[in-house]
Amino acid sequence: MNKLFLIGILLLWNLGYTQEVAVAKYAGGGDWYAxxxxxxxxxxxxxxxxxTTINSKVATVEVGSAEIFSYPFIHMTGHGNVVFSANDVINLKNYLTSGGFLHIDDNYGMDEYIRKEIKKIFPDNPLTEIPSNHQIFQEPYSFPSxxxxxxxxxNKKPQAFGIFIEERIVLLYxxxxDLGDGWEDTEVHNNPQYVREKALKMGANIINYVFKN
Structure with a gap:
């Protein structure tokens, strides 16, 4: 039923209905609201x-809630601990295998926790580094590197990792x-305009990939 429901939502969006996205709320003490x-x-x-025609009002959704099936794209970030309960794991796996997409952006300090939690969801499907020639880096904006x-x-290189199901990325880490820092209001981090533009364009590539695949 969840899969049919999500497919129905995607069909409505393809017919021109407003799309919706959400921020993921999770347990463990990490600042999901960053x-x-x-x-x-x-x-x-x-x-x-x-x-795109995305609703400007961004929702907040708990990872263990059935409400996640209302959103084809969910964004998750933070600096600290993340814990997925058994129910969260089942819910997220059902969501991701039914056509949903989860983008996790490490806001620094999340890495050691989130990798273990992702493994709970897909114990036999490890994170794979996404090559620079993948379409997510090609359109609508080009990121050849x-x-x-x-x-x-x-001082480490930026990396994009994915969980693939039938060649489609369903989870992007x-x-x-720190793409999210580049998306924030200018005065928050005082990033130069060209840096914010890079972040926003890469984010647009992610959104484009979600709604076209």
Whole structure:
């Protein structure tokens, strides 16, 4: 039933209905609410530049709730601990195998926790680094070197990892880039305009991939 429901939502969006996206709320003590202006700014950028019709009111949804099936794209971020309960794991797996998409953006400090939780969802399907020639880096904006660096932490290269099901990315984990910082209001991090633009364009590529695949 969940799969048919999500397919129905996607068909309605393809007919021109307003799309909706959400921020994931999770347990464990990590600040799931970090970067509050990020996703609204990305939505605004996409609606203005890549012809999406996403609702400007971004929702918040708990990862263990059936409500996640109402959103084809869910964004998750934070700096600290993440814990998925048994119910969260089942719910997220059903969501992702039914056509949903989860983008996890490490806001620094999340990596050691989130990798273990992702493994709970897909114990036999490990995170795979996404090559720079993948379509998610090609359209509508070109990133020939792959994931851009937005916010420096440990002088490590930015990496994009994915969980693939039938060649489609269903879970995207972006590490050592901090895309969400680049999506935030300018005064939050005082990033130069060209850095914010890179972040927003990469975010638009992610949104484009979700709604076209």
């Amino acid at each position: 970067n509050p202006t990020s996703l609204p700014n990305l939505v605004k950028f996409c609606n203005q530049n890549i012809n 792959g994931l851009p660096k937005i916010h420096e932490h440990d 972006t590490y050592e880039t």
